[in-house]
Amino acid sequence: MLLDIAQTAVDGLMVGGLYATVAVGVTLVFGIMGILNFAHGQLVMLGAYVAFYSVTAGWGFWPGLALAALSMALFGLILERLIFRHTLTDHMAGLTVSLGIIMVVENLASAVFTPDPRTFDPPLAGSVQVAGMTLSAQRLLVLALVLLLVGTFYLFLQKTRFGKAIRAMGQNRTGAALVGVQITHVTAAVFAIGSAMAGAAGVLYGSLFAITPYMAAGPLMKGLILTVLGGLGSVPGAVAAGFLLGLAESFGARYLSASFRDGYGFILMIVTLMYFPTGLFGARGKARV
């Protein structure tokens, strides 16, 4: 029984890490720009396709991961320069535009890639035995990569000058500008970084699950739940909430009902917000990155 619980917990952490990677991008953009970018899920989907074509072309998983992150960073930058920059002062317009982008990207992807589900061979196959538990090797790799990705990004935010500029903007945009932070540059960089995270999440997602043009809704919905659950704009909150959601889904599906899987996340969010109205790491109504 204990072994079963431990296996379920590790399963939850592994998939929760994926959710966290998506949520970090969403919360980062929200913290800086104040909009919930609904099109974030489309970047996850496109990142997964980049990896799919990279692997099927024979370039392999790792170049695919790098290519997906870079190409999505570029795509995010283009979106910011061409569209979101013009909606900075109108959050409702930003939100509406991001909904429009979903429709355009999703339908274009369906036309170009076809709706057929795609999968690609992950770098690791089969299972491994860890302390008596049978675990998927690729899922363990994904968990390690997520921890590396999120950990590196967190250190970047905390330790570098640019990271401090991002945090300053998250706390007070006008104040940051007054002390010399280049607002437009930081905004563009944040969009690029958040999009790169989405691209990387897409690759990791695609290494475990099927890729379709319509796959974005799931990661996006969970990313949004986690952004609220963790505290709007809080990167550590998004990560913690990601792992919590993974655990809730895993234990719920294993010991309660697998047919109610997505419901556990919402229950978790409702209960958390009852006791922590600003989310797990949200503080005094301020966005914290």
Place this chain on the structure above:
Amino acid sequence: MTASRSKNGLRAAAFVAAGFAMSAAASAETVKIGMVNSLTGPHASFDLPASEGILMAFDEINKKGGITVKGKNYTFTVLSEDAQSKPELAVSGAQKLLRDDDIKIVYGILTSGPGMPAATLFAKSDILYFGGFTLMDTLLGKPGFELAFRTLDADAVVSKSFVPTGVKELGIKKVGILLPNEDVSRAITAAYKPLLESSGVSVPIVEYFQPDTADFAPVLRKFQNMELDGLLTGTNDAVVEAIVRQSTELGNLPKKFLYRGGSGGPGIKYAKQIDGFAWQILTRDLDYPSDPKVKEWIERYKAFTKKDMSPNTYWALTFYDTVFMMANAMEQVGSVTDVKAIAEKVKSMRYDGVRTMRFDKDGRAQSDIDIGMLKDGKISSVRAPFE
């Protein structure tokens, strides 16, 4: 889906264009046929090939000069609407077709979500409707649905040949059932579980998962350490591929699969990691054909669509033969508009086309199916007769 990776939007446009092309080629006497299918969206993998089969059949009839009804010559023109895999758009597409008073016959839709509301609308409008979705079985035989036909065999029919064949070929003794939490799945369980048990197979666990699940690890853990040697699962390739793949990754799970609902793709892809995979080819095995009729049809399909075969192409045969049945019925009853007479005639026919099939009094198809089998790394298929 194919090597050409054609764009679905363009395909949809091409289909409509094909309909107009047929129209242009026809003489003054044409019969308008409506078609609703999900040419885009997640259900397109079923409906797109199905729509190709419909267009192909009407094209073949037209190229042979059409049909002769009471000495008059008629050809067909097909007007297509894209349901986009959404119930509300299936209804608006159907409504659009119904605004054309000349349309009395409609084909299409293989998935229950868009299919149910569209079929209900057609029934209310006295349309002769040929559909394929599973939940259509719950409508057929009810008052108002006398003009509705389901062109694929019901689970109650398919399971009678599939279960004994699968159990025998794969040598299964203890099976778990894992299906999406949908009405269809309850019907599948109701049909298959007793048959498995009467074949000497115990079924200690039945689980339903959220339909859009991608991560099956938690629910698959429930099946671990139960000494199962088989898993009955469905209901589409994407889901089953994920289940097969994740089963092999998690370990201590069955390595023989009975698949209700799609192609052999999910099993064949992981042939080296699993011990057996049986799947229902509800029409014909197009990958390993031995039947000359099937071989000829494949060549005609390639020429018509300018596409290669894909794992989903066999859905193109869902409606193909029924188009000829309907056309023959028109000739026999001497009318292209008396849909009640046409429907009755179709129900009295036994048609030996690419599929051998007939319909019962409620409009349920009874046809022979192929059962695909992956065993000992080798792929084969078995023809299961319906009579």
